[in-house]
Amino acid sequence: MEFPVWVVPFLTAPMLIPLVAIPHVIVAQFAVGGGFLLADGVTWAYRHGRADALDYLRDLARFFVLLTIVFGAITGVGIWWTIGLTAPESTSALIHVFVFGWATEWVVFVIEIVSAFAFYYLWGRLRPREHIAMGWIYAASAWLSLVLITGITAFMLTTGRWTPEANFFVAFFNPSFLPQTLIRTGGSLAIAALWIGVHLSLRAPEALRDELVPRISRWAVVGMLLILIGGIGFFSVLPDHARLNIIRAPLLLIMTALNFGATLIALAAFGLGYLRGGRWINPPEALLMLLIGAVAITSGEFLREGARKPYRIERYIFSPGVRMAEAATLQRDGLIAHSPWLQLHLRENLGLTEEALRDPARLPEPQKVQVGEALYTYHCSSCHALDGYNGLRPLIQPWTPEMIADAIRHLHRTNPAMPPWLGNESEREALIAYLITLQKGGP
Amino acid sequence: MPPVPGPDPLGMPIPVGYLFVLKVFGFFLHAVFMNLWLAGLPVAVILARSHPRVSDRLIAAMPFAMAFGINAGIVPLLFLQTLYPQFFYPATILQAWFWFLIIPLLLIAYTAVYAAAFGRWRILSSLVAVILLTWIGFQFSAAMALTARPDRWPALFQNAAPAGGVHGWTLALDPEALLRLGLMAGMAFGTVGAFLALLAELSRDDSRLQEQARPLVPILFTIGLGIFGLAGSLYAPTVADRLPQILQLLAGASMPIAWAAAWLYRAQPRPATAIVLTILQGGVLLSNAIARQVVQAAELGQWVDLGKIPVRGEWGSVFLFLVTLLIGIATLAWIFKTVWARVREVRPG
Numbered sequence A: 001m002e003f004p005v006w007v008v009p010f011l012t013a014p015m016l017i018p019l020v021a022i023p024h025v026i027v028a029q030f031a032v033g034g035g036f037l038l039a040d041g042v043t044w045a046y047r048h049g050r051a052d053a054l055d056y057l058r059d060l061a062r063f064f065v066l067l068t069i070v071f072g073a074i075t076g077v078g079i080w081w082t083i084g085l086t087a088p089e090s091t092s093a094l095i096h097v098f099v100f101g102w103a104t105e106w107v108v109f110v111i112e113i114v115s116a117f118a119f120y121y122l123w124g125r126l127r128p129r130e131h132i133a134m135g136w137i138y139a140a141s142a143w144l145s146l147v148l149i150t151g152i153t154a155f156m157l158t159t160g161r162w163t164p165e166a167n168f169f170v171a172f173f174n175p176s177f178l179p180q181t182l183i184r185t186g187g188s189l190a191i192a193a194l195w196i197g198v199h200l201s202l203r204a205p206e207a208l209r210d211e212l213v214p215r216i217s218r219w220a221v222v223g224m225l226l227i228l229i230g231g232i233g234f235f236s237v238l239p240d241h242a243r244l245n246i247i248r249a250p251l252l253l254i255m256t257a258l259n260f261g262a263t264l265i266a267l268a269a270f271g272l273g274y275l276r277g278g279r280w281i282n283p284p285e286a287l288l289m290l291l292i293g294a295v296a297i298t299s300g301e302f303l304r305e306g307a308r309k310p311y312r313i314e315r316y317i318f319s320p321g322v323r324m325a326e327a328a329t330l331q332r333d334g335l336i337a338h339s340p341w342l343q344l345h346l347r348e349n350l351g352l353t354e355e356a357l358r359d360p361a362r363l364p365e366p367q368k369v370q371v372g373e374a375l376y377t378y379h380c381s382s383c384h385a386l387d388g389y390n391g392l393r394p395l396i397q398p399w400t401p402e403m404i405a406d407a408i409r410h411l412h413r414t415n416p417a418m419p420p421w422l423g424n425e426s427e428r429e430a431l432i433a434y435l436i437t438l439q440k441g442g443p
Numbered sequence B: 001m002p003p004v005p006g007p008d009p010l011g012m013p014i015p016v017g018y019l020f021v022l023k024v025f026g027f028f029l030h031a032v033f034m035n036l037w038l039a040g041l042p043v044a045v046i047l048a049r050s051h052p053r054v055s056d057r058l059i060a061a062m063p064f065a066m067a068f069g070i071n072a073g074i075v076p077l078l079f080l081q082t083l084y085p086q087f088f089y090p091a092t093i094l095q096a097w098f099w100f101l102i103i104p105l106l107l108i109a110y111t112a113v114y115a116a117a118f119g120r121w122r123i124l125s126s127l128v129a130v131i132l133l134t135w136i137g138f139q140f141s142a143a144m145a146l147t148a149r150p151d152r153w154p155a156l157f158q159n160a161a162p163a164g165g166v167h168g169w170t171l172a173l174d175p176e177a178l179l180r181l182g183l184m185a186g187m188a189f190g191t192v193g194a195f196l197a198l199l200a201e202l203s204r205d206d207s208r209l210q211e212q213a214r215p216l217v218p219i220l221f222t223i224g225l226g227i228f229g230l231a232g233s234l235y236a237p238t239v240a241d242r243l244p245q246i247l248q249l250l251a252g253a254s255m256p257i258a259w260a261a262a263w264l265y266r267a268q269p270r271p272a273t274a275i276v277l278t279i280l281q282g283g284v285l286l287s288n289a290i291a292r293q294v295v296q297a298a299e300l301g302q303w304v305d306l307g308k309i310p311v312r313g314e315w316g317s318v319f320l321f322l323v324t325l326l327i328g329i330a331t332l333a334w335i336f337k338t339v340w341a342r343v344r345e346v347r348p349g
């Protein structure tokens, strides 16, 4: 509440996060799983003196390095950009708990980049033993970066025993850390197999494809097993509010179904690849499978993000950026009193006095509505566009004014994915006045 | 009173002194690589016909500069957000779309840099990258300038606040941002000069590169000193009261000293003089990184007393970081040793 709010029409600002994060995850998981698959491939090719396989793997490594180093790195930084812009309080909280976890990840990134460059650019110049070592160093560091970031993202969903006084390790080793690490490790092996499947279908000779597909499918099947074990663990540690969200929200239910469906199809494909070899794989099929893998990742990420509501960080920060510990103060003093940017707008742009800000319900109707509109911006717009994503206007269209008033009064009861009302009574009246005008087409 | 949010109630992970050191170190690292593309790419484009060998080598080096420069940028970004979230976030949120656009633009620029390095439309690709990267550099300067100036926030906010929120299409087009970028660009020409000197002296079998690069080095430093001097003479007076004299002297004089060393290198082009030049140019970047930090701390010191913010004492995670760093350095040492051995082995003659 202390930061200005960026309003992105139609989409809501926080929805920009998945827009950047999902493509990132699809590539970053390839960066991790692909590391293992490439290192394994190179080890096998050298051991068996397979020059043809090495030639192909070099071609694959070029595609891999380009995609992961350029797209993976930039979209990764992009997630930071987006969370800082759309959820500054939560980003700041994460930074203050995890900054040295991220610094550790940075060290790992450096090793990742250097070993990837050495692995690809010195192909044919490194001794086989060195080349193999470079591949495995890359794979290990890429996997470590996955472990480190998983501790941080898992914390947002399940803070576990953490309190603001507790340290980094309590936060890092939170209840969903291990299950999510298993899921993500498995997911990376699986998605990497699908990416490589596309590359193989386009660039590898048929005979080599037949040899390599069972090899990568074996890794992918292990990956699916990890996803299964991790998935069971994940659902067992999920907080009650998150489970309730999944059951209640149609979008999350659809995502769960998509996630299970896509995962099963992928599993079947890997099984087939393992048993039948890769001669039969052609580019459209391989691309379709990659798309199905992308659907599994997208739905999984949506599920994790959506289940978190009404929190950004479980039991610490609510979606509109208010710390749980501050809720009672805001409900007593009012949201405006604790939002310097909102105050600036109301005072300077609308010309309201200090007195008026304390009790906006007593303002004449047009001004009351304007205050309500600004309260919508600060309290609601992070999850509801006016029209568009989770659009408020269509949502409340069929309601009576009494229903609107009641819904705002008991916001959390109206939908447990919403926080309680985080302002005072008078501010709530102003918001209700605005919502009623919204029904009639807006102020 | 500008609407500056309070410091994060979680407190600082460790005492702020350490955080400042890490931030400055990270920014220094970032600047080294970022300089290579900020000035190196335009130089490569301009010299494509007259100095093709220099241009080729610069373009070939760009993907590496980008990879490490972007990676190094993470470090100051981490510590900037730790020390000054209440300034950095509002300054970027006010210009949200422009700040956000950095990501797609950087993606295009990075791809263009690779395309050029792989020989696809070399000049056109490089030119696209030059334009985008210069724009991004300006965005960074605009964001950093606004971060340090909360007094400018209200005016920007009032013009950009539908229903109290920010539409994000405001750009803090500030002369100060241009001067900051000018200072960086001036230093960048020096960094490219030092890089070329080092490259020429390390590539002893590449006489074409040596012929073309050696005379260029002092010219690049002269251009750099000119830009640095111009931007500095306009910028320095505005921050003189916040920068101790010794630092003013160090940051200001370091560039002329490096410029003199560039002429010394021209007179005696040898590995030793190239190394001296590189070290002095490192001094330019480091002294200026420290000076920027001191000015930023003094400016923001008006709005927050960092000394009063409680310290969490996250030493366990610091330990994790240091142990990983040690293992990382050992691993990198092995990789570099191996790479060096194999690269030398393959070299003809």
Ligand code: HEM
Binding pocket: A077, B023, B024, B027, B030, B034, B038, B069, B070, B071, B072, B073, B074, B075, B076, B077, B078, B080, B106, B133, B134, B136, B137, B138, B140, B141, B142, B144, B145, B180, B181, B184, B292
């Ligand atoms: C996405 C990767 C990047 C990250 C994470 C990053 C990060 C940063 C950070 C945190 C700073 C401020 C340092 C401080 O004040 O302590 C900075 C400064 C700067 N960066 Fe980057 N950067 C990135 C890419 C770029 C690119 C592509 C350019 C293009 C030229 C660039 C140019 C600059 C410039 C000119 C400054 C100095 C701004 C000033 O102080 O006036 N950076 N960068």
